[in-house]
Amino acid sequence: xxxxxxxxxxxxxxxxxxxxxxxxxxxxxxxxxxxxxxxxxxxxxxxxxxxxxxxxxxxxxxxxxxxxxxxxxxxxxxxxxxxxxxxxxxxxxxxxxxxxxxxxxxxxxxxxx
Amino acid sequence: xxxxxxxxxxxxxxxxxxxxxxxxxxxxxxxxxxxxxxxxxxxxxxxxxxxxxxxxxxxxxxxxxxxxxxxxxxxxxxxxxxxxxxxxxxxxxxxxxxxxxxxxxxxxxxxxxxxxxxxxxxxxxxxxxxxxxxxxxxxxxxxxxxxxxxxxxxxxxxxxxxxxxxxxxxxxxxxxxxxxxxxxxxxxxxxxxxxxxxxxxxxxxxxxxxxxxxxxxxxxxxxxxxxxxxxxxxxxxxxxxxxxxxxxxxxxxxxxxxxxxxxxxxxxxxxxxxxxxxxxxxxxxxxxxxxxxxxxxxxxxxxxxxxxxxxxxxxxxxxxxxxxxxxxxxxxxxxxxxxxxxxxxxxxxxxxxxxxxxxxxxxxxxxxxxxxxxxxxxxxxxxxxxxxxxxxxxxxxxxxxxxxxxxxxxxxxxxxxxxxxxxxxxxxxxxxxxxxxxxxxxxxxxxxxxxxxxxxxxxxxxxxxxxxxxxx
Numbered sequence: 001x002x003x004x005x006x007x008x009x010x011x012x013x014x015x016x017x018x019x020x021x022x023x024x025x026x027x028x029x030x031x032x033x034x035x036x037x038x039x040x041x042x043x044x045x046x047x048x049x050x051x052x053x054x055x056x057x058x059x060x061x062x063x064x065x066x067x068x069x070x071x072x073x074x075x076x077x078x079x080x081x082x083x084x085x086x087x088x089x090x091x092x093x094x095x096x097x098x099x100x101x102x103x104x105x106x107x108x109x110x111x112x113x
Numbered sequence: 114x115x116x117x118x119x120x121x122x123x124x125x126x127x128x129x130x131x132x133x134x135x136x137x138x139x140x141x142x143x144x145x146x147x148x149x150x151x152x153x154x155x156x157x158x159x160x161x162x163x164x165x166x167x168x169x170x171x172x173x174x175x176x177x178x179x180x181x182x183x184x185x186x187x188x189x190x191x192x193x194x195x196x197x198x199x200x201x202x203x204x205x206x207x208x209x210x211x212x213x214x215x216x217x218x219x220x221x222x223x224x225x226x227x228x229x230x231x232x233x234x235x236x237x238x239x240x241x242x243x244x245x246x247x248x249x250x251x252x253x254x255x256x257x258x259x260x261x262x263x264x265x266x267x268x269x270x271x272x273x274x275x276x277x278x279x280x281x282x283x284x285x286x287x288x289x290x291x292x293x294x295x296x297x298x299x300x301x302x303x304x305x306x307x308x309x310x311x312x313x314x315x316x317x318x319x320x321x322x323x324x325x326x327x328x329x330x331x332x333x334x335x336x337x338x339x340x341x342x343x344x345x346x347x348x349x350x351x352x353x354x355x356x357x358x359x360x361x362x363x364x365x366x367x368x369x370x371x372x373x374x375x376x377x378x379x380x381x382x383x384x385x386x387x388x389x390x391x392x393x394x395x396x397x398x399x400x401x402x403x404x405x406x407x408x409x410x411x412x413x414x415x416x417x418x419x420x421x422x423x424x425x426x427x428x429x430x431x432x433x434x435x436x437x438x439x440x441x442x443x444x445x446x447x448x449x450x451x452x453x454x455x456x457x458x459x460x461x462x463x464x465x466x467x468x469x470x471x472x473x474x475x476x477x478x479x480x481x482x483x484x485x486x487x488x489x490x491x492x493x494x495x496x497x498x499x500x501x502x503x504x505x506x507x508x509x510x511x512x513x514x515x516x517x518x519x520x521x522x523x524x525x526x527x528x529x530x531x532x533x534x535x536x537x538x539x540x541x542x543x544x545x546x547x548x549x550x551x552x553x554x555x556x557x558x559x560x561x562x563x564x565x566x567x568x569x570x571x572x573x574x575x576x577x578x579x580x581x582x583x584x585x
Contacts (some may be wrong), residue, residue, distance in 0.1 A: 018391035057388035104145040
């Protein structure tokens with residue numbers, strides 16, 4: 001797992017995934033946490049939780065992303081499980097930094113919608 | 114490259130904060146245009162008003178609802194029929210326009226009695242219609258007409274009618290966007306949860322932020338029917354007033370236009386625990402992805418794959434015909450906000466088009482985060498663009514086609530550059546698989562139409578006296 005691999009996934013998510021850009025910081029954090037966690041489970045070949053409505057929503061977004069990642073970045077299939085975990089943690093960290101911590105969006109922390 | 118101060122803006126340097134030219138290696142952490150901010154004095158803004166955002170964009174789409182505009186006639190006519198959102202009941206919403214037609218004496222003496230009379234007249238004239246939205250406008254808000262008690266009085270006298278009020282005069286915000294917000298929040302607080310409908314499927318959703326422009330909703334509805342998904346409410350394309358009162362019954366909120374309608378999806382999540390799933394409905398790749406996500410949520414992936422296979426087999430060869438002929442065309446997108454980020458990658462990936470400039474009338478910084486993430490380096494990203502800026506940007510990026518509204522469309526027509534109506538479409542629908550072929554066809558016909566170039570020829574050659582434009 002390298003920074004370059006994290007950057008490739010990050011570039012894909014930035015270009016493709018609307019869930020990282022929801023209206024408020026807490027929505028973005030909730031989506032990033034839920035979808036990256038579910039995607040990590042899927043990449044490990046595990047069945048993610050699908051009981052609660054939000055779990056199913058995370059699954060819907062994560063499944064589309066993981067299916068696409070496997071096609072666009074086939075090297076991901078050859079990674080050791082620990083490397084997959086590190087890769088997705090790196091991706092999550094970069095997404096939080098980009099879309100929440102360093103975001104210049106002045107509406108991100110408004111208390112109301 | 115940071116923000117850009119165009120030559121035409123030398124006297125209004127504040128505009129620099131609103132125009133960004135992306136270069137490789139930069140992202141929205143480095144530069145993000147100021148947006149949803151007050152229009153700078155001196156700029157020829159293309160924006161609409163807050164009332165327009167509520168009425169023209171969202172409320173006026175409903176197919177069974179009288180839209181009572183409490184104000185002068187112009188506020189009614191100017192927010193009527195320009196959006197072209199048909200309905201499956203004979204286009205009731207586009208056939209009629211309602212106004213209290215406020216004149217000077219009503220402004221002086223107050224307009225509440227006139228409003229009450231107009232509401233009753235409208236219901237009397239249309240006895241089959243039992244639902245109404247009443248909007249304040251600038252003058253009736255300024256004189257303090259209190260429309261809620263008037264509507265409550267009518268409802269107490271006519272128990273079979275229901276009226277929703279939108280108190281969002283034109284000056285309430287910096288652009289149309291405020292009207293979207295006010296209507297969204299008003300509706301969730303006052304109307305959602307006041308009715309329940311019959312549930313006919315194990316899979317239910319609201320489809321939010323699609324306004325049936327030239328049949329978008331009706332095209333997508335064919336997909337949901339084939340998938341066996343019951344749409345509880347369409348917010349608001351081809352939708353009904355009462356369906357929107359039942360939004361709380363859906364298992365999932367699918368959001369297309371996050372700018373105009375993200376508020377109600379957020380509130381439905383907060384108040385009722387219904388998840389919000391954002392999708393793009395324009396473009397083959399995006400539409401397929403959206404269908405896959407919705408089907409994954411409901412656990413009906415097989416149905417989704419079958420639908421995608423059918424639609425792809427039917428429409429992909431036609432899309433590819435246009436792609437072959439549009440490859441490398443340069444497009445500018447000057448619309449409201451979300452279509453910038455919905456379209457830039459879909460026209461690039463599905464049609465080989467290069468998007469060279471994008472301008473948003475009412476997008477927020479969230480929209481610019483999305484579009485800068487998706488758009489190319491070397492492309493201009495503009496908030497609240499003005500007419501002189503459009504001329505200068507055209508010189509800089511030389512687009513082959515511009516997706517914009519009829520007003521700016523007329524402007525660029527004079528430069529003999531083709532435009533396609535990016536708001537109401539030329540010959541839609543544009544959503545879904547078939548819709549994107551329609552968009553490709555209209556783009557192809559615009560780019561390759563020789564008429565605009567022919568229109569620039571003049572048999573008098575250099576003998577014609579040319580008058581200078583005021584801006585020169």
